[in-house]
Amino acid sequence: MAFLQRDPLELEPLVHDISAPTNGAVATFAGIVRDHHAGRGVVGLSYSAYEPMAEAICRQIVIEAEQQFDARVGLVHRLGEVAIGEAAVLVAAVAAHRGPAFDAVRWVIDAVKSRVPIWKRERYADGSEAWVDPTAVAGVVPAGIPG
Amino acid sequence: MAFLQRDPLELEPLVHDISAPTNGAVATFAGIVRDHHAGRGVVGLSYSAYEPMAEAICRQIVIEAEQQFDARVGLVHRLGEVAIGEAAVLVAAVAAHRGPAFDAVRWVIDAVKSRVPIWKRERYADGSEAWVDPTAVAGVVPAGIPG
Amino acid sequence: MTRFSVLLFARYAELLGSERVEIDLPASATAAELIDALRRMPGGALLPSHPFLAMNHSQVRSGQQLDPDAELALLPPMAGG
Amino acid sequence: MTRFSVLLFARYAELLGSERVEIDLPASATAAELIDALRRMPGGALLPSHPFLAMNHSQVRSGQQLDPDAELALLPPMAGG
Numbered sequence: 001m002a003f004l005q006r007d008p009l010e011l012e013p014l015v016h017d018i019s020a021p022t023n024g025a026v027a028t029f030a031g032i033v034r035d036h037h038a039g040r041g042v043v044g045l046s047y048s049a050y051e052p053m054a055e056a057i058c059r060q061i062v063i064e065a066e067q068q069f070d071a072r073v074g075l076v077h078r079l080g081e082v083a084i085g086e087a088a089v090l091v092a093a094v095a096a097h098r099g100p101a102f103d104a105v106r107w108v109i110d111a112v113k114s115r116v117p118i119w120k121r122e123r124y125a126d127g128s129e130a131w132v133d134p135t136a137v138a139g140v141v142p143a144g145i146p147g
Numbered sequence: 148m149a150f151l152q153r154d155p156l157e158l159e160p161l162v163h164d165i166s167a168p169t170n171g172a173v174a175t176f177a178g179i180v181r182d183h184h185a186g187r188g189v190v191g192l193s194y195s196a197y198e199p200m201a202e203a204i205c206r207q208i209v210i211e212a213e214q215q216f217d218a219r220v221g222l223v224h225r226l227g228e229v230a231i232g233e234a235a236v237l238v239a240a241v242a243a244h245r246g247p248a249f250d251a252v253r254w255v256i257d258a259v260k261s262r263v264p265i266w267k268r269e270r271y272a273d274g275s276e277a278w279v280d281p282t283a284v285a286g287v288v289p290a291g292i293p294g
Numbered sequence: 295m296t297r298f299s300v301l302l303f304a305r306y307a308e309l310l311g312s313e314r315v316e317i318d319l320p321a322s323a324t325a326a327e328l329i330d331a332l333r334r335m336p337g338g339a340l341l342p343s344h345p346f347l348a349m350n351h352s353q354v355r356s357g358q359q360l361d362p363d364a365e366l367a368l369l370p371p372m373a374g375g
Numbered sequence: 376m377t378r379f380s381v382l383l384f385a386r387y388a389e390l391l392g393s394e395r396v397e398i399d400l401p402a403s404a405t406a407a408e409l410i411d412a413l414r415r416m417p418g419g420a421l422l423p424s425h426p427f428l429a430m431n432h433s434q435v436r437s438g439q440q441l442d443p444d445a446e447l448a449l450l451p452p453m454a455g456g
Contacts, residue, residue, distance in 0.1 A: 019179075021232050024178060024179050024180075025176070025178060025179065026177040026179060028158075028173075029172070029245060029249070030172070030173040032173060034169060034171040048385060050429070050448055052432065053429060053432040056432050077455055077456075087173075088455075089456050098178070102252075102253055106245075109245060114453060115453065116455045116456075117384065117448075117455075118454060118455030118456075119386070119455075131389075133386075133452050134453070195303065196374075197301065197303050197348070197369060199351065200348060204351070224374055259375045260372065264348070264367075264369050265372060265373060265375075266370055267374070279373045280305075280370070280371050281371060
């Protein structure tokens with residue numbers, strides 16, 4: 001299974017792939033592209049990745065989560081251009097009970113954000129663009145690169 | 148909006164109804180009918196409700212969650228016959244960030260389980276049936292009613 | 295005596311053989327007195343001593359006086375979700 | 376001297392004007408020495424002093440010796456999700 005995808009993401013097949021009749025709980029998370037960031041209007045963005053490492057790290061995150069939470073986990077991240085309102089990342093977890101399902105999803109999205117080599121370039125309403133740096137001081141707008 | 152529904156539940160319209168371009172996080176939960184309960188094989192079940200009170204309590208839960216978590220919340224519970232593997236309840240929350248979205252969904256499903264007057268009658272592989280009592284001592288099988 | 299009408303659901307409806315029972319009690323009857331009367335009805339002995347009684351969709355406490363015009367309902371433990 | 380090839384991504388690729396650079400260093404070079412050399416390249420001054428260096432998809436620490444046959448990659452702060 002590929003963890004990186006250039007086409008729009010769909011939740012239903014992700015959940016379907018990990019479902020079983022013994023499971024009573026399905027928790028999901030979708031990270032959606034917003035129309036603003038750090039006070040600036042965002043009109044579009046694109047994701048790029050160090051693809052072989054990103055695939056390997058995603059696989060590792062899923063394995064770790066499934067061992068840790070007794071859940072089955074699905075994960076897919078979008079690459080390339082993503083429109084406002086579309087999903088950038090989907091996580092799903094299926095478990096016997098809701099606690100492990102919620103915990104697994106939350107753990108996985110946190111791990112994706114901190115460990116997977118994916119980068120986001122935003123285009124702003126004023127025509128500029130910038131790479132987003134989540135480690136930058138909150139509220140400081142990243143240095144713009146003329147678009 | 149109706150919180151109780153006899154037709155199969157669908158996540159996408161529930162999420163769509165509460166989405167907005169300012170929101171970056173969508174968390175969902177589906178409670179799925181399992182093929183076993185308390186060690187017995189379950190072949191089917193049906194939900195019934197004190198419908199006007201259940202609708203009112205669901206509405207109240209959504210209002211409380213939206214105020215408490217700064218999220219928009221969707222909720223729908225199935226009534227009548229539900230097949231193994233189908234969703235009995237769906238919860239969705241949309242928020243600017245993932246923390247409130249996760250917290251809202253988890254709070255809502257806990258509130259639904261403890262506050263909404265809905266009852267579940269399970270049919271077992273041995274032909275018997277029983278009302279499920281979540282307050283019964285764990286591991287004690289509910290008294291069977293000949294099917 | 296005043297007539298109180300009580301909705302019954304799920305297992306409680308099965309115990310008392312009906313989804314609605316009518317009981318005559320003093321107009322000042324409390325929730326506890328209504329429940330005592332229900333437990334003396336045929337099949338009522340298996341009701342718990344402190345079931346969830348709703349009046350107009352809100353839970354009433356044992357000592358609370360009932361409004362005969364309100365919608366009363368006796369609710370088994372919630373099992374949704 | 377041994378030739379080390381380093382993949383660059385996103386903002387770092389823009390800073391150095393390439394998605395791949397080649398640098399000659401002693402065969403025993405450490406991660407810190409490779410990063411120092413990258414920071415002396417044209418455009419490299421804006422690299423942070425301790426960027427994430429991956430060797431065969433795993434992070435390497437400053438003092439760790441590099442394998443010239445491994446896949447080396449310099450990674451800006453992760454921004455997925």
